[in-house]
Amino acid sequence: MWVILGIFSAFFLGIYDVFKKASLSRNAVLPVLFFASLSGALVFIPLLILSRTCPDCSHAIWYIPKVAPSIHFLILVKSCIVLSSWTFAYYAFKYLPVTIASPIRTSAPLWTIAGAMLIFGERLSPLQWAGLVVCIVSYYLFSLAGKKEGIHFRKNNWVWFIVLATILGSVSSLYDKYLIRHYDRMAVQAYYSFYLVLVLIPVLLAFWYPYRHRYDPFQWRFTIPLIGITLAVADFMYFYSLSYDGSMISILSTLRRSSVIVSFLIGAVWFKENNLRLKFLILAGILAGLVLIVLGSAK
Numbered sequence: 001m002w003v004i005l006g007i008f009s010a011f012f013l014g015i016y017d018v019f020k021k022a023s024l025s026r027n028a029v030l031p032v033l034f035f036a037s038l039s040g041a042l043v044f045i046p047l048l049i050l051s052r053t054c055p056d057c058s059h060a061i062w063y064i065p066k067v068a069p070s071i072h073f074l075i076l077v078k079s080c081i082v083l084s085s086w087t088f089a090y091y092a093f094k095y096l097p098v099t100i101a102s103p104i105r106t107s108a109p110l111w112t113i114a115g116a117m118l119i120f121g122e123r124l125s126p127l128q129w130a131g132l133v134v135c136i137v138s139y140y141l142f143s144l145a146g147k148k149e150g151i152h153f154r155k156n157n158w159v160w161f162i163v164l165a166t167i168l169g170s171v172s173s174l175y176d177k178y179l180i181r182h183y184d185r186m187a188v189q190a191y192y193s194f195y196l197v198l199v200l201i202p203v204l205l206a207f208w209y210p211y212r213h214r215y216d217p218f219q220w221r222f223t224i225p226l227i228g229i230t231l232a233v234a235d236f237m238y239f240y241s242l243s244y245d246g247s248m249i250s251i252l253s254t255l256r257r258s259s260v261i262v263s264f265l266i267g268a269v270w271f272k273e274n275n276l277r278l279k280f281l282i283l284a285g286i287l288a289g290l291v292l293i294v295l296g297s298a299k
Contacts, residue, residue: 005241006255012234014262017093019223019230021101024094028218030208032227033090034200035220040228041197044190061240064190071183072191078179079195081172083203089165095158104162110135111170112253113293119174127296134289141282170253176242177249185239193232234259254293261287 023032044064050057051064058065067075093101113128179188212218238256241247261283 002241002244002247003251003255005237006252009234009237009241009252010256010259011262012230012237012259013256014259014266016227016230016234017101017259018262018266019226020090021093022223023221023227024090026216026219027094027221028208028212028216029090029094030087030200030204031218032224033086034197034204035224036227036231037086037193037196037200038228039225040232041193043229043232044193047186048190062186064186065184067183067187067191071187072195074179074183075188075191076195076199078172078175078188079192079199081168081175082192083196083199085165085168085172087165087203088161088168092158092162092165096156096162101162104159104166111167112173112249115170115174125296127292129296131289131292131294131296134292135286138282138285138289141285173249173253176239180239180242185243189232189235189239251294254290 020036023036047062048064050062057063089101176188208215234256238252241252242249
């Protein structure tokens with residue numbers, strides 16, 4: 001069941017990437033990030049009210065329990081990690097083709113597995129190593145495809161932004177494993193969504209509002225709230241799958257990155273990007289590597 005939830009989470013994550021690209025094109029990054037986060041947090045307001053007014057609902061899958069102040073602090077730390085990752089990712093998605101940015105994001109399982117080896121003492125199987133090598137070679141080929149569009153991976157700051165976003169996202173995934181193992185999944189998701197908005201307010205006021213005339217003006221688009229809503233659905237399924245006994249963060253993080261299939265196919269048609277045949281072949285290589293990682297992770 002947790003694998004199926006991971007697949008559905010990946011589907012909504014792919015749609016989230018497309019809405020993110022559509023919202024950020026020729027638009028101010030930080031306001032988009034703020035209103036997308038706000039829309040995601042608003043999803044949990046009615047659930048929080050119901051949780052406080054309906055004690056008999058404590059066994060419902062949407063119930064949000066009260067937690068101790070120390071746990072609130074741990075969730076706040078997660079919000080800061082997520083905000084850092086998203087900030088780098090949003091700027092990268094603004095300036096990079098989605099058929100370049102999304103596949104780079106699929107490298108997250110590689111970093112997560114590396115972290116799991118160092119922190120949790122996990123070891124790669126031969127199939128996982130094979131998948132790792134296939135993915136690394138495919139990312140190198142993506143760098144060659146990017147050069148055809150004037151994107152030099154080593155010299156392009158936005159490529160480094162998406163790489164940093166991916167590494168921070170993997171840190172967040174490893175932290176998720178710790179949080180969900182010890183605390184209620186709905187409390188983690190709901191409160192981190194609230195804290196994300198609170199942390200974004202001073203960031204918006206300090207780094208965007210005083211200098212807003214230097215950048216693209218903010219334009220409201222219907223896709224902006226859909227970013228937060230689709231991510232809330234994707235994260236709900238992800239945290240739910242993590243709560244299952246025997247669920248593996250290495251497999252789930254790999255499944256989540258298969259969202260690139262959705263974002264690649266929809267993005268290719270919606271944004272009419274270039275070199276799709278070559279990118280599709282390289283994408284097939286990444287997916288083959290991810291399949292090897294999943295098969296190597298299965299017990």
